[in-house]
Amino acid sequence: MPLTLATLPFEKEKDVVDSSRKILGIRLEKHTPLALERLLYRPRCPPVLRGAFTVHRASAPLKAIDDDKQISAMFPHVHHKPMVEIGFHDGEGPVTIGKPLRVGILFSGGPASGGHNVVAGLYDFLATRNVSSALFGFLGGPSGLIEGKYKDITEENLFRFRNQGGFHLLGSGRTKIETQEQLAAAFSTCERLNLDGLVIVGGDDSNTNACVLAEYIAKKRGKTCVIGVPKTIDGDLRNAYIEASFGFDTACKLYAELVSNLAFDAVSAQKVYHFCRLMGRSASHITLEVALQTHPNMAIISEEVAAHKQTLPMVVDMIADLVCERSALGKNHGVIILPEGLVEFMPDIKSLINELNEVLAQKASVNGTAADASSMGMAEEADEANALGDVDESVRVIREIARKLSKESADLLGALPPAFAVQLCMDRDPHGNVQVSKIESERLLAEMVEKELEKRKQEGTFRGKFSAVTHFLGYEGRCGLPSNFDCNYCYVLGIVAGGLIENGHTGYLARAIGLTQAPELWRVGGVPLTAMMRMERRKGHDTPVISKSVVDMAGPVFQTFKKDRQNWSLSDEFRIVGPMQFYGDGADALTFTMEISE
Amino acid sequence: MPLTLATLPFEKEKDVVDSSRKILGIRLEKHTPLALERLLYRPRCPPVLRGAFTVHRASAPLKAIDDDKQISAMFPHVHHKPMVEIGFHDGEGPVTIGKPLRVGILFSGGPASGGHNVVAGLYDFLATRNVSSALFGFLGGPSGLIEGKYKDITEENLFRFRNQGGFHLLGSGRTKIETQEQLAAAFSTCERLNLDGLVIVGGDDSNTNACVLAEYIAKKRGKTCVIGVPKTIDGDLRNAYIEASFGFDTACKLYAELVSNLAFDAVSAQKVYHFCRLMGRSASHITLEVALQTHPNMAIISEEVAAHKQTLPMVVDMIADLVCERSALGKNHGVIILPEGLVEFMPDIKSLINELNEVLAQKASVNGTAADASSMGMAEEADEANALGDVDESVRVIREIARKLSKESADLLGALPPAFAVQLCMDRDPHGNVQVSKIESERLLAEMVEKELEKRKQEGTFRGKFSAVTHFLGYEGRCGLPSNFDCNYCYVLGIVAGGLIENGHTGYLARAIGLTQAPELWRVGGVPLTAMMRMERRKGHDTPVISKSVVDMAGPVFQTFKKDRQNWSLSDEFRIVGPMQFYGDGADALTFTMEISE
Structure with missing residues (x-):
């Protein structure tokens, strides 16, 4: 593993880039100044991760959140483990530092901003510990592991991806590691590469799979430790142990900018309603966050629709009522946001x-x-x-x-x-x-609202005009340049994953907590994957799953929204969001979801 | 006109905001840190605009670009004027400084980022010249002028809009000032308010209307000078006299970010083609600029389609060919961009x-x-x-x-x-x-390409997979926080419009040139609106129009694109764009369209 930059002190950053330009052969002239600047960003992290550290037990053995008996039976080798925390080495216990490690990493599922920094954090950890370590990146997601397709990660091929969006260093995929054949193939790759560890970057399902693989390998007495890293822009991999999944911060900031722009477009042109569907099929965290960021005239939350048993005609009526009420104030424009999964909750x-x-x-x-x-x-x-x-x-x-x-x-x-x-x-x-x-629910609603308003017009209860423009804000939020938060968080998770592997832990999800504080104050460690599991009926089978977190209607985020939304519906007090900045006052701002939940 | 901030030295900016927060009653807690920071941005402008200046003749009287005879007959009072330029007062000629002026301003057509700074520049100019001056903002576009609906612009209601996107200070509209009744009503409002000047912020049609109104008022011996300001995100109000319309810079930067994100999404997930339609119905400047910014696998330019007489099936074939070629390299993903008006050119x-x-x-x-x-x-x-x-x-x-x-x-x-x-x-x-x-041409093409590829699959000439996701990037680019360039350019145009009015010029478009240089080096003045006109057949009538500039296939911008596009089609050398920054190396970068045209 050739090292160039990881071992350099980054003090003279410009020099590094100037020489790297030649050394690494990066076609920097193809990069924007911003992409270059971001290459030089140095993620912040807790000081404990820089030196010798130990991973110590931080709780009693944990049960599954539900169905512990079944989970226990399915994961006998990796269940009932304690939480672990990384701390400064206290002189007791073995110092494992310096052992050369062989580790694999893969991306699973849809991309999310920050993924490359998980690789970078892991790489830097390994390289700092021992230059003989090796990092293998499996190509195209889990299928790369199953089929044994990988590339060696070196500073040379990694450098240009530091702090950059996308998963394209390795690619991603949605193949599951579920069947016995898949598990055997994955294990075989681990054995052939003699892997000490495997890091799986994914959402709830991918991390469930990670746990299944960890169990399989442990049962087969393989040495490979499997560690998960929480990824999903939807923000639904979040629970008592995990404060955030990476990618949510960057995605929400982009969506919020776009919705804010559309809100001001509505009030500037004064002739259309913008109906915006936002990503989030199983949970409405993105829509809720964007609502708090932008103050739209209406934000529909799937979880509330389900709780109130609102049918499609009821939601159509609710929107039509808003349009009528605004129209009476002379406002025939507005912005309405809704989550991708909305209709499935009706x-x-x-x-x-x-x-x-x-x-x-x-x-x-x-x-x-x-x-x-x-x-x-x-x-x-x-x-x-x-x-x-x-x-x-x-x-x-x-x-x-x-x-x-x-x-x-x-x-x-x-x-x-x-x-x-x-x-x-x-x-x-x-x-x-x-x-x-x-189903393009934003179009469905817009068309049905239009029809309803035509009816009301004939009945004389609506005298305004109605014209809708529909939008889906989704894919453009998955691969943006990562926010400072996502850069830091992912880099830290990468190091933590390395630390857990170094210390022989398997079936854990890497984590950092205290995320609303400065990164230097975050606490880091791992939580057993089984501790987040329960059984669920899927495709006719009882299956272990990591529950998705949905919007908690009694929680402080939804309550804040509920308190303010009435004001937003008529007043057009939209919030100016603007493009995400990497410098200045707002650059390190977190989402409301994080700040309010704290 | 109460003055607070315009007359304050802005040295202690934080103090100003802190006291303004109370003075102006702005609900600043509703603003993001970035929106606040932007409130304090001080647009850069040529030094000549700060002190005493004169507006001097800078050319011989100008003819229309075509059909001069007819244009001359239609605009006898405002035609055949020279270009004018603003210069330091040279001691000769009258010093008009200090005269209190009464000026109106309105937004016409779709919003574009920077509009509020035209108002701010004009306001600051008037306030600096004489505190007794008055600025009236007509509400909801030209109809506000026709119906006499306006609000007084004061620092109090203007402050929170400085350097912010949208047109919502006044609203906008698409009403034309065309008929004799409309002209008479508009003139009547000007007379009633005793306006020295009227500034119309709009695109080609709105500026044509501005000229018609200037002629009407001149003929009626009214005193109101009518000045246009070039606005359109499409970038098609651009000619030998005008280097840029405002809003294009900000919009392109946002679209480029989104397309870049989608490109990396495509290559990360490796399973879909993103088909993105971009604004630009009459001209493809936005698509061309975004292509240069992002390096998509294909960018379709309407003007080229028209020139090569490419039919719909030909374009479908061209895309299907690309998909086949990429598929042979194992790439079943990509990004294709096209302009809004594409199908109309087939x-x-x-x-x-x-x-x-x-x-x-x-x-x-x-x-x-x-x-x-x-x-x-x-x-x-x-x-x-x-x-x-x-x-x-x-x-x-x-x-x-x-x-x-x-x-x-x-x-x-x-x-x-x-x-x-x-x-x-x-x-x-x-x-x-x-x-x-x-017509959602991106969907039309995606569906037809899918069908064509199914056919090829059956014929055995395509063995890959094809799945398309479609996008329209439009409205979200019209009201973003203006780039530094659009902030500067609009502020300067606002001052210039004021200067032209102060000096009694009517029927002019305010302009700044040398825009690729630092704003301090821009040259400023006005160009007669009739000089940009020709006759065109519209709705069965010969009508004077300001020609839209379409992409010049022999020009340097298109040629640069043409030279590079083959490389982009297969290699996936996408350019990382990222969110527009207001600080750092890229903050003052111009579009390629500007830089290359120079």
Whole structure:
């Protein structure tokens, strides 16, 4: 592992870059000044991570948050471990420093800003401990581990990714490590590379998989320690042990800027409503955070919709009411934000989807084989009509489907704008299920609100104008230049993951806590993955999962929002957010979600 | 006009804000630290604008760029004027300094970042010259002038808008000042308020209107001088006299950040193509600039499509070819950008739209009255079917429409994905015309490319995977926190507009040139609006217009793009853009469009 920069004192940063430009052959002329400046950012971290440290037990052995018995049975080798914390070496216990380590790392799932700094933190830790250490980056996500595809991480290929967004140093993927074949293949790669450790950077599912792999390896008496790192822009990997998943901070700051811009666009042009759908399928943390950042006229929170059993027509009415009320004040513009997963939280849509999934799985009576759900049934008919762009046929199939639904669901399907009815009936995933996540709920709502307002206009209860523009803010938030927070947090997590491996811990999630304080004050260590687990019914099986954290309606973040939202609905007191800065007063500001939760 | 901050030396900026917080009653706690910091930014400007200055003739009287005879006949009072330039007072000529002035200002058309600084520059100029001056802001765009709706601009209500995005200090609108009634009403407001000057902040059409109003007032021997300020994020108000319209810089920086993020998302997740439509209906400057900033795998330029007579199927083929070529290298992901107006530049779509407009205007034979184009004809049938969400009926109407088209156009309509065929036939503007601008061309292309690739897969010429995610980057770029450049440029233009009014010039566009140099070195003055005009056929009438500048395929910007784009198509050498910064190396960087054109 050739070392160049990791061992250099970074005092003369400009010199380093000037010589690195030649040494590393980076085509720096292709970089913006900002990207260059960020290359030179030195992540802040707790001093304990710089020198000799020990990893000590910090709690009694932990049970799973629920279903401890089942979890215990599934993870006999990695369950009931204590939390561990990294502290200055106190003279007792072994000093493991200096041991050359062989470690692998992979990205799992959608990208999130900061991922490269996990690699950088881990790399710097390994390189500082022993220059003979080796770091392997598995390519394209978990499949790289299964198939043994990797690259050696060196300062030479890592340097240009420091503090930069994206996962493209290694790529990512959504392959799971679940089946016995996959587990065996992954283990085989670990053995072949003689890995002391494997770091899996991912969300709740990927970390569950990490734990399954840790258990598998421990059972097989392999030496590879498996450590998870909490990643997800949705912010739903968050619990009593974990204060934040990385990527949320950067993503929210970008989304908030865009929503703020759209809010001022609305009030400047005074003629449209911007309907913005934001990422967050299982939880509404992003929408809630962006609401607090921007003060939109309305922010719909999925968890509240579910709690209040709000149906689609009820939500449409709620928006139409706001439009009417604002219109009476002469305001025919505004901004409304909603989370990606919204419609799935509505009880009527939920029923409709369940019924559709059943109907679509039904066989056509002429076909006898029950094994292949996709052949010759309603599903295929729908498919064929759709693929051929045969509108007549589509209409016929939808009507046939509607006849097999309950009256409530058939009525709901009939009330949907035609394009959405088509989409629900025609667009299915490889398992034949309705692709709820593809529903553009912001368009659905905008169209239905428009229809409702036309009705009200005819009834004389609405005299204004209504015009909507829809937006989905999603992918553009996953690979931005990481905020200072995400740079620091990820770098620290990378070092911590290295420290846990060095000390032989497996089945842990690397963590840092006290995150609202300066990074120098963060406490770092690991929490056993099983301690965050419970059993859940998935695809007909009881499965161990790390629960996603949803918005807590009794919690301080939602309560703050609830207290203020009425003021925002009519007054247009939007908050100017602006582009995320790396210098100046706001550069180290955290999200409200972090600050208020504290 | 109460003065507080304009007359204060800004040395102790923090003190000013702290006391202003109380004095001005700004709810600063609602502002982000960044918005506050930007409130304190002091726009840079040429020193000549700070002291006594004269406005001197800088050229011979200018002719219109074309059709000078007709332009001359239409604008006898404001045509054939010279360019003027602002210079240090040389002791000759009258010193007009100190005269109290009464000036109005309005925003016209879509918002663009920097507008508030035009007001601020104008305000500071007036306040510095004479505290008895008055500035009136017309509300909601030109209609505010016509209807006499305005507010007094004071430091108290202006302060919080300094260096901030949006047009919401006054609002904006798209009303034109065209008819005799509108002109008379506008003139009447000017007379009633006893205005020395009126500043119209707008694009090509708004500035044409400004000139019409200047002519009208001059003819009526009114005293109000009308001055235009070049605004448009599209960057198409640009010619031999005008180097830039404001808003382009900020908008491009935001779009470039987003496209860069999407590019890294593509290469990180390695499974989708991002198709991004960018603002720019008449010209592709934004797409071209963003291409230079980000290095996408493909950037489609409308002007080139028109020049090469590329039809929709040809463009679809071109994209499919790229996907195949990349797929052969193992890359099933990428980023493709295109301008809003793309389809309108394709010859086959143009013909289809022209034919559709004719067919839709046809009366049903049972209906005798020819006057009302919207009653009882094809158009209304289509409308009704659409409004009712009656899919069967829609299909019937589209088929009927298709029978009345030429074979080429009918084939093209038939080849479109059904939803787009419906949209083209059903969705019409108040004049009954096809709403081309509403066509989501990024979706259209993505769907057609998908279909083409399925065909190639069956033929065995494509073995990869293709999945597209579509984006429209538009409204979020119109109201961002203005870049340093847009802050400076707008502030300077505001002062210049004031200077031109002070010196009795009317029918001019305020300008600053030498913009790639430091603001202190810019040269400032005015160019007669008629000098940028020519006649164009619009809605059946010969109309004077300020020509939009389209991308010059022989020019250095396009040529730079052309030279590099082949490299970008396969190599994924995306450029990291990141969020616009207000401090540091890149904060004062200009667009490539500006730098390369120089």
